[in-house]
Amino acid sequence: MVQLKANGRGNVLYNLAKGIGTLREDGQESRFPIKRMPMGLIEYSADFFAADNLQSISCPLDYRLWQQTMYSNFGQKWSILHHGPMCRVNSSPQASDIQSDDTRRQCTMNALVNIPAVSERSLRRDFGSSAITITAEIQVAVLDDAAISHPNSWWWLKADGCDINKGLKESVQQKWSGDVDLNDGHLQKQYEAYQKRLDSAKKLGLEDRNKIKDQLQMLLNDLTKDIEFLNSELTNVNNEYSEKLQSRQHKEKEMIKLTWKVKELSDLNENGREIFSQVNLIISKLPTEECDRSVNIPRDLHEIRQKVCTFIKGVVRHQRIAATHLLVFMISNEERHKKPYALPVQCLPYKGLSDAKVRELANEIIHEMVRRGMKVAGFTTDGEWNSLRSKGNTRPLTILQVRSEARAKYSHIKLARLAGMLTPVCDSDGNVTGKVPNLAVSNILLMEILSWKKEGATDQDVFIRLRERTVPPAYRDTVHNWIDGKDETPVEQLRSILAQLEYTYQINAWQAKGVPFKDYVYVPEIHPKAGMEFCEREDDGHILKRIGQSLRQGGPRNLQLERFEEVLHDSKAGLTYTALSGNSHIK
Known part of the structure; x- marks a missing residue:
């Protein structure tokens, strides 16, 4: 206490004891959090400066996890600033730095640190032993x-x-980065095949001289496939370059990339053909049976090995897909x-x-x-x-998806087939069916169409009556055509009729299966994996953004905007001023 007062510090010990001893309003936790940071930092700092041997103290878990988080985000610069620019444990020249893990006994009497912390090496060791991986696998x-x-x-x-x-890289240890990896094993198989080819190229002619010819023949087969791939890629890139050049809407940066790609592919193609010729030349020097040791070809093989490895790396780089x-x-x-x-x-x-x-x-x-x-x-x-x-694993989730599927079903069917679905045909037994069968067109409707025709109605009269019936009476003044803002053609009129019939049929079919689309716009499904009701939704922020945009453009008629003002000032609503006004100020 005397030291604190002499150096102008507050009553730290009293305030710390009061914060720990006083409970919050809920009576469950002290005002000063004991189970999480910064308690771990304070505890470790106190232990550090009081210890004569640092091996006798350990870093609390909450403080250690906090250091791991900071180091993983900000790296060595943060570590240096955190420990302090003059970080040391003992003032003697022989004393080790605080961050040394090899020191068995360290005195903190003259330590110069900003904040005591574990070493970078310890943090990296924690990362290495963690169960969290940097691969595309599920954690x-x-x-x-x-x-x-x-x-x-x-x-x-x-x-x-x-x-x-976007960028593909390969380290000196031949580790790849920047590739597409969907955790389906495709990238791993490609990498294994690449390693296998490199190993074969490096061992070419070094293990069994009697198998040199077979190895060279396999190399020729691989080179043939590589050259075919390069020719195909070169053609595609040249075509893309020509199309962009003719469109006159290209960007200079894109054209430069394509130019360099053409150059790389051309050079690789030329190198591949050169290697192919050299391999053929070496094969011609080999005897037809066993390899004659008097033939001196190690120098040629050594040169081929180096060229093939470089060539393989170049080809595979163009076969990889950059994320x-x-x-x-x-x-x-x-x-x-x-x-x-x-x-x-x-x-x-x-x-x-x-x-x-x-x-x-x-x-x-x-x-x-x-x-x-x-x-x-x-x-x-x-x-x-x-x-x-809108579409679940086994069925539509909303009536909007049902409508979309109904519309898509008839979007590309031609006029004659559409008309046939609404053309009744009566057999010898008096049964009425459609000329083109369609479950969405009921027999009752076909009999009604047949009665209209017996009364003298033409096909166009029938289609007009059906089109009117697809729209409820209260909405016929605001009917939407097949394409908004455009008068319907005869084929579009039939598509509208049949799409509405299909929609009604599907709603009734799902209703019979226990999916109440007649009562609810959205009905979650039972997920096949989870085995329980499962909701599919868009992020709330995006929905709110579109709602706000619609409101700023006028919104629906009879909308009570004052209700939004009420919810905007409700602290529990979570509604932001930005979403409603478009301004950067957050309420």
């Missing part, structure tokens, strides 16, 4: 920890994509009481993904979550993959 360790820490929680799975700089985006799958506790709100469980570099592939990847993670007893509430994505929110 099962995160799922295990989440399942154990929150056994009764509901979890949301979220997918989000971001852009990354342009990164897809991150995250899990989030539905309660989300504290950060981090979302935990990454898989990172996939990709170039382009279909909705079906994203669903397949999500189902793999859901399967792993269900195996651990985790309850999965649903899957949320941004605006990239629209069908995920």
